[in-house]
Amino acid sequence: EAGVVQSPRYKIIEKKQPVAFWCNPISGHNTLYWYLQNLGQGPELLIRYENEEAVDDSQLPKDRFSAERLKGVDSTLKIQPAELGDSAVYLCASSSRTGAEQYFGPGTRLTVT
Amino acid sequence: GNSVTQMEGPVTLSEEAFLTINCTYTATGYPSLFWYVQYPGEGLQLLLKATKADDKGSNKGFEATYRKETTSFHLEKGSVQVSDSAVYFCALSLSGGYNKLIFGAGTRLAVHP
Numbered sequence: 001e002a003g004v005v006q007s008p009r010y011k012i013i014e015k016k017q018p019v020a021f022w023c024n025p026i027s028g029h030n031t032l033y034w035y036l037q038n039l040g041q042g043p044e045l046l047i048r049y050e051n052e053e054a055v056d057d058s059q060l061p062k063d064r065f066s067a068e069r070l071k072g073v074d075s076t077l078k079i080q081p082a083e084l085g086d087s088a089v090y091l092c093a094s095s096s097r098t099g100a101e102q103y104f105g106p107g108t109r110l111t112v113t
Numbered sequence: 114g115n116s117v118t119q120m121e122g123p124v125t126l127s128e129e130a131f132l133t134i135n136c137t138y139t140a141t142g143y144p145s146l147f148w149y150v151q152y153p154g155e156g157l158q159l160l161l162k163a164t165k166a167d168d169k170g171s172n173k174g175f176e177a178t179y180r181k182e183t184t185s186f187h188l189e190k191g192s193v194q195v196s197d198s199a200v201y202f203c204a205l206s207l208s209g210g211y212n213k214l215i216f217g218a219g220t221r222l223a224v225h226p
Contacts, residue, residue: 003156004156040218040219041218041219042117042202042204042215042216042217042218042219043157043202043214043216044216045213045214048212091156091157093156093157098212099212101159102159102214103156104156104157104158105156106154106155106156107156
């Protein structure tokens, strides 16, 4: 069974530029999560989807971050414009349903210069 | 608030040494507790879990006991291998499942031959 797929694995951009990350969850998983992992810290939840609906986006900085999960499968997380402090690893995870075990992708490492 | 505190790394051990990684938590209510492992270049994987006081989670030779009286969930292994080199994250959830995971900062383990 394929795991959670994320792309790109690495991204370097200049500040004020836009950037997007893509996540393909495990087939059949209805719940999708985006996490932010700063250097030397544990992951922090940004947003959780149940199918197409964002059911918990309380930690998503909505002034510059946006996310979508069209058709309840793949998801995209966008930052526009990026700031130096956005340099981090962005993790995607999925689970068969809310409350079930989460499976994590390898993450996208973003560097903003 | 709810939080997880782990011992700082890196932890450097020789092969076959005994491992302990300390984890303590602060939580309202009765959390479930988890250990996740992140191997280089891979996503986080669930290593073990415990859902109530005095439960012992175990997997791949690793163990951790849920100690409510000391609010701790220390990870132990009797004989580490080079292949155990990774970053280990302690986490809690207050919802009874894997929702709303709150992670510690992670502890890097390096095992030398």
